[in-house]
Amino acid sequence: MKLTTFDHFNCSLAQTLSVIGEHWTLLIIRDAFFGLRRFDEFHNSLGISRNVLSVRLKKLVTAGIFEKTDGPGHPEYRLTEKGLALQPALVAMTHWGDTYLPNPEGKRLTFVDRRDGKPIKPVGIYAADGRRLKPKEIKAKAGPGLRNAEPYARTVPLEEVEGNA
Amino acid sequence: MKLTTFDHFNCSLAQTLSVIGEHWTLLIIRDAFFGLRRFDEFHNSLGISRNVLSVRLKKLVTAGIFEKTDGPGHPEYRLTEKGLALQPALVAMTHWGDTYLPNPEGKRLTFVDRRDGKPIKPVGIYAADGRRLKPKEIKAKAGPGLRNAEPYARTVPLEEVEGNA
DNA sequence: GCAGTTAAGTTCTTTGATAGAACTCTTATG
DNA sequence: CATAAGAGTTCTATCAAAGAACTTAACTGC
Numbered sequence A, B: 001m002k003l004t005t006f007d008h009f010n011c012s013l014a015q016t017l018s019v020i021g022e023h024w025t026l027l028i029i030r031d032a033f034f035g036l037r038r039f040d041e042f043h044n045s046l047g048i049s050r051n052v053l054s055v056r057l058k059k060l061v062t063a064g065i066f067e068k069t070d071g072p073g074h075p076e077y078r079l080t081e082k083g084l085a086l087q088p089a090l091v092a093m094t095h096w097g098d099t100y101l102p103n104p105e106g107k108r109l110t111f112v113d114r115r116d117g118k119p120i121k122p123v124g125i126y127a128a129d130g131r132r133l134k135p136k137e138i139k140a141k142a143g144p145g146l147r148n149a150e151p152y153a154r155t156v157p158l159e160e161v162e163g164n165a
Numbered sequence C: 001g002c003a004g005t006t007a008a009g010t011t012c013t014t015t016g017a018t019a020g021a022a023c024t025c026t027t028a029t030g
Numbered sequence D: 001c002a003t004a005a006g007a008g009t010t011c012t013a014t015c016a017a018a019g020a021a022c023t024t025a026a027c028t029g030c
Helices: A012-020 A025-033 A039-046 A050-062 A087-100 B012-020 B025-033 B039-046 B050-062 B087-100 B151-155
Strands: A066-070 A075-079 A109-113 A138-142 B066-070 B075-079 B109-113 B138-142
Touching: A012 A025, A012 B025, A012 B087, A025 A039, A025 A050, A025 A075, A025 A087, A025 B012, A039 A050, A039 A075, A050 A066, A050 A075, A087 A109, A087 B012, A087 B087, B012 B025, B025 B039, B025 B050, B025 B075, B025 B087, B039 B050, B039 B075, B050 B066, B050 B075, B087 B109
Parallel strands: none
Antiparallel strands: A066 A075, A109 B138, A138 B109, B066 B075
Protein backbone atom coordinates (compact mmCIF):
# COMPACT_ATOMS: atom_id res chain seq x y z
CA MET A 1 0.00 0.00 0.00
CA LYS A 2 2.78 2.38 -0.72
CA LEU A 3 1.67 5.74 -1.94
CA THR A 4 1.36 5.30 -5.68
CA THR A 5 4.04 6.87 -7.79
CA PHE A 6 3.27 8.09 -11.26
CA ASP A 7 6.49 6.88 -12.86
CA HIS A 8 4.80 4.10 -14.77
CA PHE A 9 2.58 6.45 -16.75
CA ASN A 10 4.08 7.30 -20.10
CA CYS A 11 3.01 10.88 -19.67
CA SER A 12 5.23 13.89 -19.29
CA LEU A 13 2.93 15.44 -16.75
CA ALA A 14 2.88 12.31 -14.60
CA GLN A 15 6.65 12.09 -14.82
CA THR A 16 6.93 15.68 -13.72
CA LEU A 17 4.58 15.12 -10.82
CA SER A 18 6.60 12.15 -9.70
CA VAL A 19 9.43 14.57 -9.08
CA ILE A 20 7.76 17.77 -7.95
CA GLY A 21 4.26 16.63 -7.04
CA GLU A 22 4.73 15.71 -3.42
CA HIS A 23 3.43 17.74 -0.53
CA TRP A 24 5.68 20.78 0.11
CA THR A 25 7.99 20.22 -2.84
CA LEU A 26 6.83 23.08 -5.02
CA LEU A 27 6.83 25.49 -2.11
CA ILE A 28 10.40 24.56 -1.31
CA ILE A 29 11.28 25.27 -4.93
CA ARG A 30 9.40 28.56 -4.79
CA ASP A 31 11.43 29.57 -1.76
CA ALA A 32 14.59 28.68 -3.62
CA PHE A 33 13.52 31.00 -6.45
CA PHE A 34 13.16 33.70 -3.81
CA GLY A 35 16.72 33.18 -2.72
CA LEU A 36 16.50 30.77 0.21
CA ARG A 37 19.36 28.32 0.29
CA ARG A 38 19.67 26.81 3.76
CA PHE A 39 17.95 24.05 5.62
CA ASP A 40 16.70 26.25 8.43
CA GLU A 41 15.65 28.97 6.04
CA PHE A 42 13.27 26.57 4.34
CA HIS A 43 12.19 25.20 7.68
CA ASN A 44 11.41 28.61 9.11
CA SER A 45 9.80 29.99 6.00
CA LEU A 46 7.42 27.10 5.49
CA GLY A 47 6.93 25.55 8.91
CA ILE A 48 7.56 22.16 7.34
CA SER A 49 8.74 19.47 9.71
CA ARG A 50 12.42 18.79 9.64
CA ASN A 51 12.23 15.13 8.73
CA VAL A 52 10.03 15.79 5.72
CA LEU A 53 12.21 18.68 4.60
CA SER A 54 15.23 16.42 4.83
CA VAL A 55 13.61 13.79 2.65
CA ARG A 56 12.40 16.34 0.11
CA LEU A 57 15.76 18.04 -0.25
CA LYS A 58 17.49 14.72 -0.78
CA LYS A 59 15.02 13.76 -3.47
CA LEU A 60 15.35 17.10 -5.21
CA VAL A 61 19.13 16.82 -5.21
CA THR A 62 18.90 13.30 -6.63
CA ALA A 63 16.53 14.55 -9.28
CA GLY A 64 19.00 17.25 -10.29
CA ILE A 65 16.72 20.12 -9.38
CA PHE A 66 18.82 21.27 -6.46
CA GLU A 67 22.55 21.20 -6.11
CA LYS A 68 23.98 20.81 -2.63
CA THR A 69 27.13 22.79 -2.10
CA ASP A 70 29.32 23.85 0.79
CA GLY A 71 28.37 27.36 1.66
CA PRO A 72 30.30 29.42 4.21
CA GLY A 73 30.47 26.79 6.93
CA HIS A 74 27.14 25.18 6.13
CA PRO A 75 25.48 23.39 3.22
CA GLU A 76 23.51 25.30 0.64
CA TYR A 77 20.85 24.16 -1.76
CA ARG A 78 20.66 25.96 -5.05
CA LEU A 79 18.51 25.52 -8.10
CA THR A 80 20.25 23.94 -11.05
CA GLU A 81 19.35 24.86 -14.59
CA LYS A 82 16.87 22.01 -14.54
CA GLY A 83 15.30 23.52 -11.45
CA LEU A 84 15.28 27.03 -12.87
CA ALA A 85 13.46 25.64 -15.90
CA LEU A 86 10.44 25.08 -13.70
CA GLN A 87 9.86 28.81 -13.59
CA PRO A 88 7.18 28.94 -16.31
CA ALA A 89 5.16 26.26 -14.52
CA LEU A 90 5.43 28.09 -11.20
CA VAL A 91 4.52 31.41 -12.72
CA ALA A 92 1.56 29.85 -14.53
CA MET A 93 0.22 28.42 -11.28
CA THR A 94 0.86 31.66 -9.45
CA HIS A 95 -1.03 33.52 -12.13
CA TRP A 96 -3.95 31.11 -11.91
CA GLY A 97 -4.10 31.58 -8.14
CA ASP A 98 -3.95 35.33 -8.53
CA THR A 99 -6.89 35.22 -10.89
CA TYR A 100 -9.16 32.64 -9.30
CA LEU A 101 -8.17 32.71 -5.63
CA PRO A 102 -7.29 36.36 -5.29
CA ASN A 103 -6.33 38.36 -2.26
CA PRO A 104 -9.14 40.94 -1.86
CA GLU A 105 -6.57 43.66 -1.38
CA GLY A 106 -5.06 43.17 -4.79
CA LYS A 107 -2.35 41.28 -6.57
CA ARG A 108 0.28 39.79 -4.36
CA LEU A 109 3.10 39.80 -6.87
CA THR A 110 3.79 41.05 -10.34
CA PHE A 111 6.56 39.67 -12.46
CA VAL A 112 8.48 42.23 -14.39
CA ASP A 113 11.29 42.28 -16.88
CA ARG A 114 14.43 43.13 -14.94
CA ARG A 115 15.69 45.20 -17.85
CA ASP A 116 12.91 47.73 -18.13
CA GLY A 117 10.62 46.95 -15.21
CA LYS A 118 7.66 46.25 -17.49
CA PRO A 119 5.32 43.39 -16.59
CA ILE A 120 5.90 40.19 -18.48
CA LYS A 121 3.42 38.90 -21.00
CA PRO A 122 0.82 36.81 -19.18
CA VAL A 123 1.80 33.16 -19.20
CA GLY A 124 -0.49 31.34 -21.57
CA ILE A 125 -0.76 29.41 -24.77
CA TYR A 126 0.30 31.30 -27.86
CA ALA A 127 0.22 30.31 -31.50
CA ALA A 128 3.38 30.45 -33.56
CA ASP A 129 2.30 33.83 -34.89
CA GLY A 130 1.72 35.21 -31.41
CA ARG A 131 -2.08 34.99 -31.16
CA ARG A 132 -3.30 34.04 -27.70
CA LEU A 133 -5.07 30.69 -27.87
CA LYS A 134 -7.98 29.57 -25.74
CA PRO A 135 -8.01 26.10 -24.17
CA LYS A 136 -10.12 24.54 -26.90
CA GLU A 137 -8.13 26.08 -29.71
CA ILE A 138 -5.30 23.62 -29.34
CA LYS A 139 -5.12 19.88 -29.62
CA ALA A 140 -2.58 17.25 -28.72
CA LYS A 141 -0.86 15.18 -31.35
CA ALA A 142 0.77 11.89 -30.48
CA GLY A 143 4.53 11.82 -31.04
CA PRO A 144 6.94 8.89 -31.41
CA GLY A 145 7.17 8.46 -27.64
CA LEU A 146 3.50 7.62 -27.31
CA ARG A 147 2.25 4.22 -28.30
CA ASN A 148 -1.36 3.48 -28.94
CA ALA A 149 -1.34 1.05 -26.07
CA GLU A 150 -0.76 3.85 -23.59
CA PRO A 151 -3.54 4.66 -21.18
CA TYR A 152 -4.43 8.09 -22.31
CA ALA A 153 -3.93 7.36 -25.96
CA ARG A 154 -6.34 4.53 -25.51
CA THR A 155 -9.11 6.21 -23.61
CA VAL A 156 -9.86 8.85 -26.16
CA PRO A 157 -8.87 9.31 -29.80
CA LEU A 158 -6.64 12.30 -29.38
CA GLU A 159 -7.53 13.95 -32.65
CA GLU A 160 -11.16 14.15 -31.79
CA VAL A 161 -11.00 15.64 -28.35
CA GLU A 162 -12.32 19.05 -27.53
CA GLY A 163 -10.14 21.17 -25.33
CA ASN A 164 -7.50 18.63 -24.57
CA ALA A 165 -4.24 19.56 -22.98
CA MET B 1 -1.22 16.22 13.08
CA LYS B 2 -3.47 16.76 10.18
CA LEU B 3 -1.75 17.12 6.84
CA THR B 4 -0.87 20.78 6.61
CA THR B 5 -2.84 22.89 4.18
CA PHE B 6 -1.27 25.87 2.49
CA ASP B 7 -4.28 28.15 2.76
CA HIS B 8 -2.71 30.34 5.39
CA PHE B 9 0.13 31.41 3.15
CA ASN B 10 -0.59 34.67 1.42
CA CYS B 11 0.91 33.32 -1.75
CA SER B 12 -0.86 32.64 -5.00
CA LEU B 13 1.14 29.51 -5.60
CA ALA B 14 0.34 28.12 -2.17
CA GLN B 15 -3.32 28.93 -2.68
CA THR B 16 -3.26 27.13 -5.99
CA LEU B 17 -1.59 24.10 -4.48
CA SER B 18 -4.20 23.96 -1.76
CA VAL B 19 -6.71 23.27 -4.50
CA ILE B 20 -4.80 21.25 -7.07
CA GLY B 21 -1.74 20.11 -5.14
CA GLU B 22 -2.99 16.87 -3.68
CA HIS B 23 -1.95 13.45 -4.85
CA TRP B 24 -3.82 12.51 -8.08
CA THR B 25 -5.61 15.82 -8.51
CA LEU B 26 -3.65 17.13 -11.47
CA LEU B 27 -3.84 13.80 -13.27
CA ILE B 28 -7.60 13.78 -12.86
CA ILE B 29 -7.68 17.24 -14.37
CA ARG B 30 -5.40 16.11 -17.19
CA ASP B 31 -7.79 13.28 -17.97
CA ALA B 32 -10.65 15.74 -18.04
CA PHE B 33 -8.75 17.78 -20.63
CA PHE B 34 -8.49 14.61 -22.65
CA GLY B 35 -12.24 14.20 -22.60
CA LEU B 36 -12.91 11.88 -19.69
CA ARG B 37 -16.07 12.77 -17.81
CA ARG B 38 -17.23 9.82 -15.75
CA PHE B 39 -16.29 8.34 -12.41
CA ASP B 40 -15.28 4.97 -13.77
CA GLU B 41 -13.43 6.52 -16.68
CA PHE B 42 -11.15 8.32 -14.27
CA HIS B 43 -10.91 5.25 -12.11
CA ASN B 44 -9.93 3.00 -14.99
CA SER B 45 -7.59 5.45 -16.63
CA LEU B 46 -5.59 6.22 -13.50
CA GLY B 47 -5.95 3.20 -11.27
CA ILE B 48 -6.78 5.53 -8.41
CA SER B 49 -8.74 4.00 -5.57
CA ARG B 50 -12.42 4.78 -5.59
CA ASN B 51 -12.56 6.40 -2.18
CA VAL B 52 -9.77 8.84 -3.01
CA LEU B 53 -11.28 9.62 -6.40
CA SER B 54 -14.59 10.33 -4.72
CA VAL B 55 -13.00 12.77 -2.28
CA ARG B 56 -10.98 14.49 -5.01
CA LEU B 57 -13.94 14.98 -7.34
CA LYS B 58 -15.99 16.47 -4.53
CA LYS B 59 -13.26 18.88 -3.66
CA LEU B 60 -12.78 19.89 -7.29
CA VAL B 61 -16.49 20.53 -7.69
CA THR B 62 -16.53 22.60 -4.52
CA ALA B 63 -13.54 24.54 -5.81
CA GLY B 64 -15.38 25.30 -9.05
CA ILE B 65 -12.90 23.46 -11.24
CA PHE B 66 -15.32 20.71 -12.18
CA GLU B 67 -19.02 20.96 -12.70
CA LYS B 68 -21.11 17.92 -11.91
CA THR B 69 -24.00 17.45 -14.30
CA ASP B 70 -26.49 14.77 -15.17
CA GLY B 71 -25.25 13.03 -18.25
CA PRO B 72 -27.30 10.41 -20.11
CA GLY B 73 -28.34 8.37 -17.08
CA HIS B 74 -25.19 9.02 -15.08
CA PRO B 75 -23.30 11.94 -13.59
CA GLU B 76 -20.61 13.71 -15.55
CA TYR B 77 -17.73 15.85 -14.44
CA ARG B 78 -16.68 18.61 -16.77
CA LEU B 79 -14.08 21.32 -16.53
CA THR B 80 -15.46 24.77 -15.88
CA GLU B 81 -13.81 27.85 -17.28
CA LYS B 82 -11.83 28.04 -14.06
CA GLY B 83 -10.64 24.50 -14.65
CA LEU B 84 -9.84 25.10 -18.30
CA ALA B 85 -7.73 28.05 -17.21
CA LEU B 86 -5.27 25.59 -15.69
CA GLN B 87 -4.17 24.60 -19.17
CA PRO B 88 -1.06 26.78 -19.31
CA ALA B 89 0.18 25.35 -16.03
CA LEU B 90 -0.42 21.80 -17.22
CA VAL B 91 1.24 22.41 -20.54
CA ALA B 92 4.21 24.05 -18.84
CA MET B 93 4.69 21.03 -16.60
CA THR B 94 4.23 18.66 -19.51
CA HIS B 95 6.83 20.55 -21.45
CA TRP B 96 9.27 20.43 -18.54
CA GLY B 97 8.80 16.67 -18.25
CA ASP B 98 9.29 16.25 -21.98
CA THR B 99 12.56 18.11 -21.79
CA TYR B 100 14.08 16.81 -18.59
CA LEU B 101 12.47 13.40 -18.14
CA PRO B 102 12.10 12.40 -21.77
CA ASN B 103 10.91 9.20 -23.29
CA PRO B 104 13.93 7.83 -25.19
CA GLU B 105 11.74 7.17 -28.19
CA GLY B 106 10.85 10.79 -28.64
CA LYS B 107 8.26 13.31 -27.65
CA ARG B 108 5.06 11.88 -26.28
CA LEU B 109 2.77 14.72 -27.27
CA THR B 110 2.95 17.90 -29.25
CA PHE B 111 0.42 20.66 -28.83
CA VAL B 112 -0.71 22.25 -32.03
CA ASP B 113 -2.96 25.07 -33.06
CA ARG B 114 -6.25 23.49 -34.08
CA ARG B 115 -6.60 26.04 -36.86
CA ASP B 116 -3.48 25.32 -38.87
CA GLY B 117 -1.92 22.33 -37.12
CA LYS B 118 1.28 24.24 -36.34
CA PRO B 119 2.96 23.65 -32.99
CA ILE B 120 2.25 26.25 -30.36
CA LYS B 121 4.93 28.59 -29.13
CA PRO B 122 6.81 26.90 -26.29
CA VAL B 123 5.32 27.87 -22.95
CA GLY B 124 7.70 30.21 -21.23
CA ILE B 125 8.27 33.68 -19.91
CA TYR B 126 8.10 36.39 -22.53
CA ALA B 127 8.69 40.11 -22.23
CA ALA B 128 6.02 42.55 -23.34
CA ASP B 129 7.82 42.93 -26.66
CA GLY B 130 7.95 39.18 -27.23
CA ARG B 131 11.57 38.42 -26.26
CA ARG B 132 11.96 35.11 -24.47
CA LEU B 133 13.21 35.73 -20.94
CA LYS B 134 15.49 33.49 -18.92
CA PRO B 135 14.72 32.74 -15.27
CA LYS B 136 17.03 35.40 -13.88
CA GLU B 137 15.85 38.08 -16.27
CA ILE B 138 12.65 38.67 -14.35
CA LYS B 139 11.96 39.78 -10.84
CA ALA B 140 8.94 39.85 -8.59
CA LYS B 141 7.45 43.13 -7.41
CA ALA B 142 5.21 43.22 -4.37
CA GLY B 143 1.65 44.34 -5.10
CA PRO B 144 -1.06 45.68 -2.79
CA GLY B 145 -2.04 42.18 -1.70
CA LEU B 146 1.34 41.50 -0.16
CA ARG B 147 2.23 43.02 3.16
CA ASN B 148 5.74 43.27 4.43
CA ALA B 149 4.78 41.08 7.35
CA GLU B 150 4.15 38.14 5.06
CA PRO B 151 6.50 35.20 5.28
CA TYR B 152 8.14 35.35 1.95
CA ALA B 153 8.24 39.09 1.82
CA ARG B 154 10.10 38.89 5.08
CA THR B 155 12.62 36.27 4.24
CA VAL B 156 14.15 38.01 1.28
CA PRO B 157 14.07 41.57 0.03
CA LEU B 158 12.30 40.96 -3.23
CA GLU B 159 14.08 43.60 -5.23
CA GLU B 160 17.48 42.12 -4.56
CA VAL B 161 16.84 38.51 -5.43
CA GLU B 162 18.48 36.75 -8.31
CA GLY B 163 16.19 34.64 -10.42
CA ASN B 164 13.16 34.82 -8.26
CA ALA B 165 9.80 33.57 -9.38
C1' DG C 1 -42.40 -7.52 -12.55
C1' DC C 2 -37.98 -9.40 -11.73
C1' DA C 3 -33.23 -11.40 -12.38
C1' DG C 4 -28.88 -9.82 -14.19
C1' DT C 5 -25.80 -6.01 -15.32
C1' DT C 6 -23.44 -1.77 -15.12
C1' DA C 7 -22.00 2.32 -12.94
C1' DA C 8 -21.47 5.40 -8.85
C1' DG C 9 -20.14 5.94 -4.70
C1' DT C 10 -19.36 4.35 0.48
C1' DT C 11 -17.32 1.65 4.10
C1' DC C 12 -13.69 -0.85 6.14
C1' DT C 13 -8.94 -2.43 7.22
C1' DT C 14 -4.10 -2.16 6.53
C1' DT C 15 -0.11 0.31 5.96
C1' DG C 16 2.60 4.26 4.60
C1' DA C 17 3.41 9.30 5.16
C1' DT C 18 3.33 13.45 7.88
C1' DA C 19 3.51 16.48 12.28
C1' DG C 20 5.89 17.65 16.04
C1' DA C 21 9.05 17.29 19.51
C1' DA C 22 13.40 15.68 21.20
C1' DC C 23 17.84 14.29 20.24
C1' DT C 24 22.68 13.99 18.05
C1' DC C 25 26.46 15.90 15.73
C1' DT C 26 29.22 19.24 13.71
C1' DT C 27 30.84 23.84 13.19
C1' DA C 28 31.20 28.70 14.49
C1' DT C 29 32.09 32.17 18.37
C1' DG C 30 33.21 34.58 22.62
C1' DC D 1 36.99 25.78 26.54
C1' DA D 2 32.19 26.73 27.01
C1' DT D 3 28.24 27.91 24.59
C1' DA D 4 25.42 28.39 20.97
C1' DA D 5 23.56 27.75 16.36
C1' DG D 6 22.62 25.10 12.37
C1' DA D 7 21.89 20.56 10.04
C1' DG D 8 20.05 16.84 10.11
C1' DT D 9 18.15 12.13 12.52
C1' DT D 10 15.14 9.49 15.46
C1' DC D 11 10.86 8.61 17.64
C1' DT D 12 5.76 8.38 18.42
C1' DA D 13 1.05 9.63 17.38
C1' DT D 14 -2.09 10.48 13.93
C1' DC D 15 -3.74 11.12 9.33
C1' DA D 16 -4.31 9.75 4.48
C1' DA D 17 -3.99 6.44 0.75
C1' DA D 18 -4.46 1.46 -1.24
C1' DG D 19 -7.36 -2.10 -2.08
C1' DA D 20 -11.11 -4.84 -1.64
C1' DA D 21 -15.86 -5.48 -0.42
C1' DC D 22 -20.15 -3.54 -0.02
C1' DT D 23 -24.42 -0.60 -1.03
C1' DT D 24 -27.40 1.87 -3.95
C1' DA D 25 -29.57 3.17 -8.09
C1' DA D 26 -30.52 2.99 -12.90
C1' DC D 27 -30.79 0.34 -17.21
C1' DT D 28 -31.70 -4.38 -19.94
C1' DG D 29 -33.65 -8.05 -21.50
C1' DC D 30 -37.28 -11.64 -20.52
